[in-house]
Amino acid sequence: MNVLKQLKQYYWKDRHLLFISIVCLMCSTALGLVYPHLLRFLIDDVIKKEQFEWVPYLALLVVGVVAVKASFAYIHGFTGGRLGNRVAFSLRNALYEKLQVLSFQYYDRAKTGDLMSRLTADLEGIRQFIGFGFAQLLNVFLMFIFGSIMMFTMDWKLTLVTFVTMPFLVFTALRLERRIHPEFRSIRQANSNLTTAVQENINGVRTVKSFAREPYEVEKFAVRNGEFKESNISLSHTWAKFFPMLELLSSVCVAILLTTGGMFVINGSMTLGELVAFFSFIWYIIAPMRDIGFHINNYTQSKASGERVLEILNQYVHVKDKDTAVALRHEDVKGSIRFDHVTFAYPDKQPALTDFNLEAPAGSVIGLLGGTGSGKSTVIQLILRAYNIKEGRITLDGKDIRDVTVESLRQQVALVFQETFLFSSTIRNNISYGRKDVSDEEIVRAAKLAKAHDFIMELPLGYDTIVGERGMGLSGGQKQRIAIARALIKDPKILILDDATSAVDMETEHEIQAGFQELMKGRTTFIIAHRISSLKHADEIVVLDGGRIIQRGTHEQLLRQAGHYFETYKIQYSDHPDFAEQKEERRVAN
Ligand SMILES: Nc1ncnc2c1ncn2[C@@H]1O[C@H](COP(=O)(O)OP(=O)(O)OP(=O)(O)O)[C@@H](O)[C@H]1O
Secondary structure, three states: OHHHHHOHHHHHHHHHHHHHHHHHHHHHHHHHOHHHHHHHHHHHHHHOOOOHHHHHHHHHHHHHHHHHHHHHHHHHHHHHHHHHHHHHHHHHHHHHHHHHHOOHHHHOOOOHHHHHHHHHHHHHHHHHHHHHHHHHHHHHHHHHHHHHHHHHHHOHHHHHHHHHHHHHHHHHHHHHHHHHHHHHHHHHHHHHHHHHHHHHHHHOHHHHHHOOOHHHHHHHHHHHHHHHHHHHHHHHHHHHHHHHHHHHHHHHHHHHHHHHHHHHHHOOOOOHHHHHHHHHHHHHHHHHHHHHHHHHHHHHHHHHHHHHHHHHHOOOOOOOOOOOOEOOOHHHOOOOEEEEEEEEEOOOOOEEEEEEEEEEOOOOEEEEEEOOOOOHHHHHHHHOOOOOOOEEEEEEOOEEHHHEOHHHHHHOEEEEOOOOOOOOOEHHHHHOOOOOOOOHHHHHHHHHHOOOHHHHHHOOOHHHOEOOOOOOOOOHHHHHHHHHHHHHHOOOOEEEEEOOOOOOOHHHHHHHHHHHHHHHOOOEEEEEOOOHHHHOOOOEEEEEEOOEEEEEEOHHHHHOOOOHHHHHHHHHHOOOHHHHHHHHHHHHHO
């Protein structure tokens, strides 16, 4: 019930639907109690006393009762359906909203397939339970109470005798609940593992095919599918074990009733009509007891689902605004960034940056160079406040970035990654993604600056061409140019190019960079690149190794020093005419 309590805010606002649904189900159940009385009347007062003129009235009454009962059932179904769907709607929105605010730290470990299964299968479980399961579970108890009251008022001795197996029935039903709950949890987990396997396989289809690893993938899927099957089989085993037991215990009740009740009728302490009515009432008790397994099943399933959904909703958000955080105004931001003795480690890892210091005045260009894993991307992530730092501070125009709202901070920054993600939408929408109101002229201007306009115009639908989620039909370089245009349109104060020109050839890189020269004016730019050609115009180049700065200076200064920068230069420019000249300059300088 704790899960239901935690989910209260999602269904409580529609409580009128819940109440109507429950009341209607109760009324429908209560009306069912009329039948046994009608039966008793038919046998004892009509058939035995040969008052057959009552039969048509009784038949009409039954039709009337059925019609009213059906109306209540309809209202129960209608309101329950509405309630379930409304709850699912608000939960789905809440989950999606939460997914937007969860920090990078969460996504570092999250599995897409798992998240998808929580947003779909688990939500469906909750919808079913809140819409119908809850009212039905309550109805089970009501049927039991109504039925027992009726039976006790008719013949309390017979009722007591009949109820002798009830404690065993309840005990078995409760044991069943305890057993199947963990099984449902493993089914849900196995289901999400299965979804993850499919999702990763589809996402990585090119890698799978290029390594000819289809058989391995099939096997991996078969293992997970096997786990899913085993969890389901284990559940049906439990079910198969318990269900006959519940059936047996309820049949014992009926047998006791028939024997004892039969004796009562024979010795005249009960009429035949009363026994028949009693026999109908006993189903009011047995049916809920026998179905309690099904309802408990339903309840435990949705409880397991609810736990998985709540796990996301209750997930801690690492990066969030302080109460005193101020929103930056775009026009006031100049863009100077400063790292002040920053040491940062990803969770459970060695520091990715150690005592990192950097001064990037507004409008300057900072180049970051270093081997794989040296910490370049981490510098960028920290500017965006993707993670919280524990030591040191990062400031924007002198303000600690923890004192400004995350949204307004990120609005000042535009990023172009090595890997471009395009949404399955038109090229126009992909370019204008970072801003709300953008004119076509601005889109074209940005595309021209990013050298994307010409190839876009060659596409059959131009800017209205729909690209797939992986930028279907576009080359790596073309995707990247769209990403560059997307960054340009944001008119950012801080521009970050994370290996942004790695997928384009040298000539295009040169062209794009010519565009960048204009773009970079008035913006602080961080360039991560492996090519010296992308960095050499930077005002300062920082060379990183193992999270520490090992060299810093301008291109010219660094070329005059022995070290990583010059070694990289040597490798990239060894067959370039400038190289001999540079070598000579260095020799003279040394
Ligand atoms: N999300 C993450 N979670 C945990 N550790 C990470 C994460 N991202 C990076 N790291 C670790 O931090 C260190 C620095 O990584 P970073 O991505 O900053 O290097 P990089 O210089 O950008 O490398 P590359 O050129 O290969 O992209 C590495 O040891 C890396 O394994």
